[in-house]
Every structure is written in structure tokens, then in C-alpha cells.
Amino acid sequence: MLRLDDANRGNIDKIKNAMIDGTNGQKIPLYYVADVVSTTGPNTINRENVQRKTVVSANVSGRDQKSVVEEIQKIINEKVKLPEDYHIEYGGQFEAEAEASKTLIATSLLSILIIFLILFREFKTVKLAAIILINLPLALIGGVFSIYFTSGILSIPAIIGFITLFGVATRNGILLISHYNTLREEGYTLFDTVIQGSKDRLSPILMTALTAGLALIPLAIAGDLPGNEIQSPMAKVILGGLLTSTILNIFIVPAVYYLSNKKEATK
Structure with missing residues (x-):
């Protein structure tokens, strides 16, 4: 020059x-x-891999990045015809978020498998391990509804919230099933085991849910404040999951335990 x-x-x-x-x-x-x-x-010419490039950047507000990028890609594919030797590459935070989401989903499935194996090792039966794992979909119900009625975006903090729910929901199931087994060993009938065991474990389960829920409420309602972009979605998912898993766990797990052991008790 x-x-x-x-x-x-x-x-x-x-x-x-x-x-x-x-x-x-x-x-x-x-x-x-x-x-x-x-x-x-252009006042400057940028290159990458010995090729000229022009960067077009934008910020996303009120929507998740993945859906915005997908809409941009659809519009460009339908309405933009690129000259010869030109191509478009999409990059930025959404790319890192997509990779992180895949990793978290894979680790979530792995954590469920590990939880199942630990439960099987502890209770020595697939049936009891499966009954305890019923709490996971019960927790997912509340988490999904909390996302639907708030942001509507399945973000990385929300996925982390679901993983956290797995541990809390599994603990509630372990409290019930382990106490049921103890009462059966003491000579209680199946019906009395379910009734008495549920009464004995009602307070610990409610206290666990209330302690976690009360601590998460300030984070959930302060989502618009700076610095709460990660904590708030995670707190909302955990709160919703705690609500449904705690309420449904009190009724569904005892019922499933009773029905699954009814034939053995009548023999």
C-alpha cells in the first residue's frame, strides 16, 4: 500500500x-x-484461512439464540442467492450453546443410568429401582411447565436445573422405599407398610422440598436483575420440579409400590 x-x-x-x-x-x-x-x-480486509471474510453480527433479545439462527438460515436459503465462490458460516455464542446442550443432554442420560445402577446395587431388584426412578418424570412435569409459563426457552441453566432435580427427586423415592422395606422386615402388612411408611416420611420429604424451595424463590423472582441470567432459569426449573415431584411422590410412589407387591403379599 x-x-x-x-x-x-x-x-x-x-x-x-x-x-x-x-x-x-x-x-x-x-x-x-x-x-x-x-x-x-472497506477500510480493512479481514481474512481467515487465506480467504476474505466479512462479519455480520447481531444481538438477540426476548428469544433464544437457536431459534433465531434457524430462522435466519431459513430466510437466507430461500431469498439470498450468493455469488460464485461465496459461502456463509454461522458462528458465535449459539454455536457454543448448542455444543454445551448436547454435552449436558448426554451427561443427563448418563446420570440417569448411573443412578439406576446405584439403586439396583442398593435394593438388589430392578423393580424397586424402577419405582424410585418414577420420581424423575414427576419432577420433569413441573420443570417443563415452569419453562412453558415463564421464558419458554430451554436454556443451558434450565438443563442444569433438570439435572439437579434428578438428585432431589431420587432422594425422596429412596426415603420412601427404604422405609417401606424396613417396615416389611418388621412384620407389617403391605397395606400398613404403605400407610405407616408414607406418614413417617411425609415430614422429611416436605422439609427437604420447603428448604430448597424457600432458598430458590429469591433467585427465581429476580430474573430481570443483572447477574441472575443463569441462576433464575435454573431456580424456576427446580422450583417447578420440586412442586410436582413432592406432591405426586406422596401419592404415586406408594400406589405403585403397593400394586407391584400386591401379588407377592397375597401368596
């Missing part, structure tokens, strides 16, 4: 007549070998 001095820079005729070295050592005007025109262009 060459640049003339201040006296000659503003006059296109002077630029055209600027003398340069010719092939035979003589001086020739620049316009002999180049077309000198006045036009506009």
Missing part, C-alpha cells in the same frame, strides 16, 4: 500522474499501467 503526501493526496489528477519506475528504468505516470478511479470500499 502506497500513500502520497498531503499536498498530492486529495487530487486525483496528481495521483494519476505520479511517476513510478518502468521496466526499462524510466519513470512513467501511474495511469499508464493502472486505472485510477475514486470509489468506496
Whole structure:
């Protein structure tokens, strides 16, 4: 890149007549070998992998990044025809979020498998482990509804909230089933085991839910404050999941336990 001095820079005729070295050592005007025109262009040229690139950036507000990018891709594919040798690459935070979401979903499935194996090792039967895991869909119900009625966006903090729910919901199931087994060993009938065991474990289950829920309420209602972009979605998911898992756990798990063991008790 060459640049003339201040006296000659503003006059296109002077630029055209600027003398340069010719092939035979003589001086020739620049316009002999180049077309000198006045036009506009980028003040910088960016390159990546030896290819020129232009970055078009935007911020997203009120929606999740994934749906916005998908809509942009659809519109561009339908209405934009790129010149030859041009292509578009989509990148940014949504790309990292998509990768993180895949990782979290995979770890969620892995955590469910590990929880099942631990429960099977503890209770020595697939049936009891499966009954305890019934709490997971019960917790998911509240988490899904909390997302639906608040932001409507399944974000990474929300997925982390679901993973947290797995542990809390599983604990409630373990409290019930382990106490049921203890009462059966003490000679209680199946019906008395379910009734007495549910009464004994009602207070611990409610106290666990209330302790966690009361601590999460300030985070859930302060989602608009700076710094709560991560805590608030996670807190809302956990609160919704705690509500449904706690209420439904009191009724559904005892009923399933009773029905699954009824045939054995009548023998």
C-alpha cells in the first residue's frame, strides 16, 4: 500500500500522474499501467484461512439464540442467492450453546443410568429401582411447565436445573422405599407398610422440598436483575420440579409400590 503526501493526496489528477519506475528504468505516470478511479470500499480486509471474510453480527433479545439462527438460515436459503465462490458460516455464542446442550443432554442420560445402577446395587431388584426412578418424570412435569409459563426457552441453566432435580427427586423415592422395606422386615402388612411408611416420611420429604424451595424463590423472582441470567432459569426449573415431584411422590410412589407387591403379599 502506497500513500502520497498531503499536498498530492486529495487530487486525483496528481495521483494519476505520479511517476513510478518502468521496466526499462524510466519513470512513467501511474495511469499508464493502472486505472485510477475514486470509489468506496472497506477500510480493512479481514481474512481467515487465506480467504476474505466479512462479519455480520447481531444481538438477540426476548428469544433464544437457536431459534433465531434457524430462522435466519431459513430466510437466507430461500431469498439470498450468493455469488460464485461465496459461502456463509454461522458462528458465535449459539454455536457454543448448542455444543454445551448436547454435552449436558448426554451427561443427563448418563446420570440417569448411573443412578439406576446405584439403586439396583442398593435394593438388589430392578423393580424397586424402577419405582424410585418414577420420581424423575414427576419432577420433569413441573420443570417443563415452569419453562412453558415463564421464558419458554430451554436454556443451558434450565438443563442444569433438570439435572439437579434428578438428585432431589431420587432422594425422596429412596426415603420412601427404604422405609417401606424396613417396615416389611418388621412384620407389617403391605397395606400398613404403605400407610405407616408414607406418614413417617411425609415430614422429611416436605422439609427437604420447603428448604430448597424457600432458598430458590429469591433467585427465581429476580430474573430481570443483572447477574441472575443463569441462576433464575435454573431456580424456576427446580422450583417447578420440586412442586410436582413432592406432591405426586406422596401419592404415586406408594400406589405403585403397593400394586407391584400386591401379588407377592397375597401368596
